[in-house]
Amino acid sequence: MPYATPIALAARERLREHHAAAAKAVAAYEGALGKLCAARSRRAAVVVRHDALVADAETQVARALAVAARVMGVDVAAAVLGSSKAALRRASTVTAAQ
Numbered sequence: 001m002p003y004a005t006p007i008a009l010a011a012r013e014r015l016r017e018h019h020a021a022a023a024k025a026v027a028a029y030e031g032a033l034g035k036l037c038a039a040r041s042r043r044a045a046v047v048v049r050h051d052a053l054v055a056d057a058e059t060q061v062a063r064a065l066a067v068a069a070r071v072m073g074v075d076v077a078a079a080v081l082g083s084s085k086a087a088l089r090r091a092s093t094v095t096a097a098q
Contacts, residue, residue: 065091 068077069088078085 062091 065088069092074085074088
């Protein structure tokens with residue numbers, strides 16, 4: 001007959017409690033990880049929208065610079081707007097290409 005060591009009832013209960021605690025810890029980790037992924041996804045969507053807003057605003061500034069350079073001339077527009085002549089020429093070139 002094989003020899004079997006009886007397992008104490010208290011030891012079995014501790015093992016069950018340990019397994020239950022481990023399962024709760026894993027579930028808590030997975031829940032927190034899911035929230036983190038959702039938050040990162042929402043942040044990425046906001047960043048994309050804001051990047052588009054910034055790009056649009058930069059385009060509007062470039063167009064306004066080009067108009068000012070065309071209306072006032074590069075030298076006067078640079079002095080009035082506090083911009084460099086190179087920036088005005090660049091804006092004129094960029095908006096002409098669009």
